[in-house]
Amino acid sequence: MLRLVTFALLACSSLARPSPRAGYVLHEKRAQEPSGWTRERRLEPDYVLPLRIGLTQSNLHRIEEMLLDVSHPESPNYGKHYKPEQIVDTFAPSDMTVDAVKAWLIDSGFSDDRLSLSVSKGWLQVANASAAEVEELLDAEYHVYSHPSGAEQISCHSYHVPAHIKEHVDLIQPTVHFDHSANRRQKQKRQNGSKDLIQSHLRSGKTLGKEVTVPTDLADCDTMITLDCLRALYSVDYTPVATDKNTFGIVELTPQAFLQGDLDLFFGNFSPSQVGVSPVLVSIDGGVAQTTEQGFNENGESDLDLQYGMGLTNPQPVLLLQDGDLVEGGSFNNWLDAVDGSFCTFDGGDNKEFDGIYPDTRRGGFDKPESCGIIAPPNVISVSYGTDEASVTLAYATRQCNEYAKIGMMGSTVLYSSGDDGVAGNGGECLSTSNRASANGKKFNPGFPVDCPFLTAVGATQIDPGNTVDDPEGACEQVIFSGGGFSNFFAMPSYQADAVTSFLTNHPPPFTSAQFNNSGKVRAFPDVSANGTYYSANYVVAVAGEFELVFGTSCSAPVFGSLITLVNDARIAAGKSPVGFINPAIYTDTFAGAFNDITHGGNQGCGTAGFTATTGWDPVTGLGTPNLTSLMDIWLSLP
Structure with missing residues (x-):
């Protein structure tokens, strides 16, 4: 019998939402509802979410060109592969992107001391972000989902960002994917017969x-x-x-x-x-x-x-x-x-x-x-x-x-x-x-x-x-x-x-x-x-x-x-x-x-x-x- 590999999931969801508020546009919407999961309740407003914002990276429009430059046998640079530090420098988000997203967060009520940037500059994380704050920030609704195995997940069905911010953000987590457990003390049971992702x-x-x-x-x-x-x-x-x-x-x-x-x-x-x-x-x-x-x-x-x-x-x-x-x-x-x-x-x-x-x-x-x-x-x-x-x-x-x-x-x-x-x-x-x-x-x-x-x-x-x-x-x-x-x-x-x-x-x-x-x-x-x-x-x-x-x-x-x-x-x-x-x-x-x-x-x-x-x-x-x-x-x- 085919082995189904289980792993912890995350999602943010609402089956139907009104139009986004003025100036906001849809950024991501869940591809499909997760099989076997049932929406139980709205997430408690004081629940702390590990909010992470994936910033748009530089030079992604050239990524295939740069990859082929070291991979195509007719290239003069064939086999001259990049060092890890070169990868970081090449794709680090621009200062404009970092500044724009930070300004949005600060304008939304998150103080600068709650924001930190990864070494690669690829991610902004927000300390102690409550569900209520994130819902307001993203014009989204978070719910708790349950599975017959006893596991629980949190997720929103879709989320929005200001139109002028969209080009600076790749994705935001946790949002539409099932990656984060709502009950971190509960051991998830593996169901060999369930359909998994x-x-x-x-x-x-x-x-x-x-x-x-x-x-x-x-x-x-x-x-x-x-x-x-x-x-x-x-x-x-x-x-x-x-x-x-x-x-x-x-x-x-x-x-x-x-x-x-x-x-x-x-x-x-x-x-x-x-x-x-x-x-x-x-x-x-x-x-x-x-x-x-x-x-x-x-x-x-x-x-x-x-x-x-x-x-x-x-x-x-x-x-x-x-x-x-x-x-x-x-x-x-x-x-x-x-x-x-x-x-x-x-x-x-x-x-x-x-x-x-x-x-x-x-x-x-x-x-x-x-x-x-x-x-x-x-x-x-x-x-x-x-x-x-x-x-x-x-x-x-x-x-x-x-x-x-x-x-x-x-x-x-x-x-x-x-x-x-x-x-x-x-x-x-x-x-x-x-x-x-x-x-x-x-x-x-x-x-x-x-x-x-x-x-x-x-x-x-x-x-x-x-x-x-x-x-x-x-x-x-x-x-x-x-x-x-x-x-x-x-x-x-x-x-x-x-x-x-x-x-x-x-x-x-x-x-x-x-x-x-x-x-x-x-x-x-x-x-x-x-x-x-x-x-x-x-x-x-x-x-x-x-x-x-x-x-x-x-x-x-x-x-x-x-x-x-x-x-x-x-x-x-x-x-x-x-x-x-x-x-x-x-x-x-x-x-x-x-x-x-x-x-x-x-x-x-x-x-x-x-x-x-x-x-x-x-x-x-x-x-x-x-x-x-x-x-x-x-x-x-x-x-």
């Missing part, structure tokens, strides 16, 4: 027991995927030599956690030299490799990611970015905070009165300062979790997407799996005509953050039944369907314009604008693919003391990330930089022969057959699957 892209097939027969001739790769199958599929024959200089990070969202016994069981069968080897734990906001709860739902994702990530890159140490404590769990922003201190909402989060998440004073919560900039961004970061684009606001998605660009500018490759439900969203839900997730929706439902143009989206392929590793793969289309499609948020990046335009022109999908954004001007995904298997051909993974067969795009992201880690090792050994953001390079003609083009299969969903894999890039498998030998030769030839 963030999901792992992994599913369980069947249990094999404690022992498996290791295939020696690759004859069983159409039914059981192992490390050797992947090496054969993707021409992997390289042993890392620069492991002390290279870094590979895998993100896991608590309560998902690996078991050392599972690693040893897997390595004992498939990579004996790694028995006893553990990932390097990077604890983010109290993240811990818990062992109390065991089983596929608690260990499947982490065990898969680490067993294959560590196995394919052996002897490269793998960094486990364990995200969030056992009470609240983690989200995408938590690990982004940890690898880039300038992204943190404010300095370290060490004042619990103003911090909506950490320190977490609830029983068992992480009661230390927020994990801000505790580690440099790894050269490769693999994430096998995702949500639906329609579940977040454009402002929220944009600010997070820009952070992926900044990490790319610093030399990191960020990979997200594309999802398991084809053109539908998590759980197979599609969009209504008003762009709300619905069981009866007909419109395609793209994912997030996989739709961000500044990261690499990884789809899923399969070895077709009865075929071998020497035969062309197809798109996953048995039980899971490789996530892919077109964003409703983000414009098409220049690096993929030719490939996507060619697909839309030469292989026009049989759908209308009522089903997907067919403007030809938006971000399309995935970018690449790797094996995700299908119902009878599954990854062999040790979980809770036994071998299981698992499948999903969760498999493809760490596999592709492992191969980029090997490329980085070779470049670092040759005295060169890691490859960083790979998309501008892999979409060029130079790299065309380095991918196995996937030309059959589809990604059905929303009552349709979905898109179809075809010659060249397509919104099912992207550019195709990697050939490491070719990729390494090309990347080693670059500066």
Whole structure:
């Protein structure tokens, strides 16, 4: 059964409000009402909110240009990545923006001594802001929401700012997203069967027991995927030599956690030299490799990611970015905070009165300062979790997407799996005509953050039944369907314009604008693919003391990330930089022969057959699957 990852949420809400007061304009409105939550009451007027205002940053209109300048192989600055302090200086909000927002707050009754600015200048925080003050400031109404699990959240449905301030503010928290608990002493119960915003892209097939027969001739790769199958599929024959200089990070969202016994069981069968080897734990906001709860739902994702990530890159140490404590769990922003201190909402989060998440004073919560900039961004970061684009606001998605660009500018490759439900969203839900997730929706439902143009989206392929590793793969289309499609948020990046335009022109999908954004001007995904298997051909993974067969795009992201880690090792050994953001390079003609083009299969969903894999890039498998030998030769030839 698919694991639903729970994390602490926030929201501010009113189902209907009168027109904003004079001079005010709508700034954000919740994308959709949270499933399973019930509005209980107005928030008490004296409740203290951790008010944080995200200021509009400088040079964002040039962020794609600057990212491509260090990422495109034809640029004279290829591989000349930014230092963290350069990122801060480049994107710090202007003095005009800081002064304008401060003046608004002071005019609204907040004294200057209640205002503080983060080191990056990206956020203004307001001390001791009561709900009544914030409601007046934002022309909003805050309510308390309850969940059957017993958890409570606060939120407003929408909020407003003065017209002259709108251009200076990206977003304000806490407002329309579910991120802040109204009862910090109450331990949130995790409901394995509830629909959550963030999901792992992994599913369980069947249990094999404690022992498996290791295939020696690759004859069983159409039914059981192992490390050797992947090496054969993707021409992997390289042993890392620069492991002390290279870094590979895998993100896991608590309560998902690996078991050392599972690693040893897997390595004992498939990579004996790694028995006893553990990932390097990077604890983010109290993240811990818990062992109390065991089983596929608690260990499947982490065990898969680490067993294959560590196995394919052996002897490269793998960094486990364990995200969030056992009470609240983690989200995408938590690990982004940890690898880039300038992204943190404010300095370290060490004042619990103003911090909506950490320190977490609830029983068992992480009661230390927020994990801000505790580690440099790894050269490769693999994430096998995702949500639906329609579940977040454009402002929220944009600010997070820009952070992926900044990490790319610093030399990191960020990979997200594309999802398991084809053109539908998590759980197979599609969009209504008003762009709300619905069981009866007909419109395609793209994912997030996989739709961000500044990261690499990884789809899923399969070895077709009865075929071998020497035969062309197809798109996953048995039980899971490789996530892919077109964003409703983000414009098409220049690096993929030719490939996507060619697909839309030469292989026009049989759908209308009522089903997907067919403007030809938006971000399309995935970018690449790797094996995700299908119902009878599954990854062999040790979980809770036994071998299981698992499948999903969760498999493809760490596999592709492992191969980029090997490329980085070779470049670092040759005295060169890691490859960083790979998309501008892999979409060029130079790299065309380095991918196995996937030309059959589809990604059905929303009552349709979905898109179809075809010659060249397509919104099912992207550019195709990697050939490491070719990729390494090309990347080693670059500066």
